[in-house]
Each structure stands twice: as C-alpha cells, then as structure tokens.
Amino acid sequence: MKNVLITGANKGIGYEVARQLAGKEFHVFIGARNQDAGRKAADEIAKKGGKATFLKIDVAENASVTAAARKFAKAADHLDVLVNNAGIIVDGDNGILEISDELLRKTLETNTLGALRVTRAFVPLLRKSKAPRVINVSSGGGQLTGGADGWSPAYCISKTALNGVTSQLATALPKFAVNSVCPGWVRTDMGGQGATRSVEEGADTIVWLAAGASQKLTGKFLRDRKEIPW
Numbered sequence: 231m232k233n234v235l236i237t238g239a240n241k242g243i244g245y246e247v248a249r250q251l252a253g254k255e256f257h258v259f260i261g262a263r264n265q266d267a268g269r270k271a272a273d274e275i276a277k278k279g280g281k282a283t284f285l286k287i288d289v290a291e292n293a294s295v296t297a298a299a300r301k302f303a304k305a306a307d308h309l310d311v312l313v314n315n316a317g318i319i320v321d322g323d324n325g326i327l328e329i330s331d332e333l334l335r336k337t338l339e340t341n342t343l344g345a346l347r348v349t350r351a352f353v354p355l356l357r358k359s360k361a362p363r364v365i366n367v368s369s370g371g372g373q374l375t376g377g378a379d380g381w382s383p384a385y386c387i388s389k390t391a392l393n394g395v396t397s398q399l400a401t402a403l404p405k406f407a408v409n410s411v412c413p414g415w416v417r418t419d420m421g422g423q424g425a426t427r428s429v430e431e432g433a434d435t436i437v438w439l440a441a442g443a444s445q446k447l448t449g450k451f452l453r454d455r456k457e458i459p460w
C-alpha cells in the first residue's frame with residue numbers, strides 16, 4: 231500500500247484529493263492544524279472503507295512540522311507522495327501598494343515556506359519510497375506569463391515563489407518527481423461558490439500525478455494533466 235500525506239486535508243481540494251486517493255489503495259494521512267476537523271475528515275474516509283490517519287500539522291510552524299514527521303515515522307516506514315496543499319489568502323490582500331509587510335510575510339509563511347519546510351522534514355521518509363513524489367498545489371495566479379491582473383497580490387507572489395521552490399526541489403532531488411499544479415478556480419471556502427470547477431475537477435491533476443503519472447514530468451507546472459507556462 232502506498233502512503234500519501236496531504237496538508238490542509240480537512241476540507242476543500244485537500245479533502246477531495248484524500249478521498250479519491252483512499253479509493254485507489256493509498257493509506258492517506260490527513261494533515262490538518264485543527265485536531266477536531268482533521269479527525270472528522272479521517273473518520274469520514276475510514277467509514278467509507280478507506281485507510282485514513284489524522285496527522286496534526288501546522289505548516290506555518292517549524293516545531294509542528296518536525297513533530298508531525300516524527301509521529302508519521304512511528305505510523306509508517308516510508309512516504310510515497312507528499313501533497314503540499316495547505317494555503318491561505320489573508321483578508322485585506324487587495325493592492326500591491328497597500329498590503330503590509332506583515333500580511334505578505336504571513337502569506338509567504340504558509341503558502342511558500344510551509345511547502346518547503348514540510349518537504350524538508352519529510353524528505354528522509356520520501357527517500358525510502360521507490361518513486362517519491364512531491365506535489366505543490368500552486369495557482370494560475372502565480373504565473374508570470376501574461377502579467378499580473380492585480381488580484382490578491384500577496385497570494386499571487388506566494389504562489390510564484392512556490393513555483394520557484396518546485397523548480398529548485400526538482401533539481402535538488404533528481405530521483406523524485408516534483409511538480410506544481412494549478413487546480414483551476416474551484417468551489418471551496420477559498421474559491422467561493424461562484425467558482426467554475428467542482429472539487430472533483432480541482433483534485434483531478436493532483437490525483438492523477440499521485441497515482442502514477444510519469445516521473446519524467448518532474449520540474450513542470452501542470453493544469454488539466456498538461457504542462458502550462460510558469
């Protein structure tokens with residue numbers, strides 16, 4: 231059985247990725263910072279016959295991430311797929327000339343550094359997999375091609391930087407597959423109910439990669455199972 235850890239898996243796209251992978255013979259580790267929400271999500275998946283374990287992890291806190299890696303190592307001897315999905319848009323992220331340093335720092339702490347620090351902490355466990363994989367859930371908002379449209383600048387900058395993290399990790403970890411994925415505009419608490427895609431559609435490329443797409447795609451940015459420009 232393959233092991234997958236998904237951060238921010240108590241709801242939204244992360245939960246849907248966990249739900250689908252549990253149906254594909256994965257032992258899913260539900261990474262969540264809120265214990266009640268994380269346990270509830272793991273219980274829901276287990277009730278439907280999947281193998282799901284809650285793992286407390288706040289990606290913005292170093293101590294929480296290292297504690298989660300230690301706890302994971304007691305439950306499983308290796309990790310096959312890490313999905314860095316946890317992400318935030320901070321209230322007030324409205325204009326590049328108006329946002330505070332604090333707002334930008336807070337956004338980067340979770341969306342960019344969070345993914346890097348979780349990857350760093352779990353690399354020893356990923357190295358024990360036959361085909362290790364890291365999937366960074368990014369956003370078209372982080373694409374530089376086409377220029378910025380002004381929407382949520384701190385969030386977009388954090389995803390541009392996350393794409394940089396993906397590219398760097400792909401080079402540093404040549405035996406791994408490391409990708410950025412844009413899920414599209416998805417109906418979640420973050421995307422809102424007016425978004426164009428269901429969570430099933432948003433999860434699709436992430437699930438496809440996790441379940442065994444070619445490792446040769448490493449270092450690329452993907453949407454709808456296809457490469458897109460950075």
Ligand SMILES: NC(=O)c1ccc[n+]([C@@H]2O[C@H](COP(=O)([O-])OP(=O)(O)OC[C@H]3O[C@@H](n4cnc5c(N)ncnc54)[C@H](OP(=O)(O)O)[C@@H]3O)[C@@H](O)[C@H]2O)c1
Pocket residue numbers: 237238239240241242243244261262263264267287288289290291314315316317318340344367368369370412413414415416417418419420421422425
């Ligand atoms: N929805 C879209 O249209 C869209 C488009 C492009 C990219 N994305 C990306 O897709 C990913 C998932 O977004 P979503 O739409 O599913 O959003 P969501 O429903 O708001 O879920 C976000 C998840 O991230 C978790 N999270 C936030 N900060 C965390 C932290 N410090 N530690 C651990 N977990 C944390 C949240 O936990 P709590 O419940 O505790 O807050 C929640 O589980 C994000 O990276 C987002 O940027 C979304």
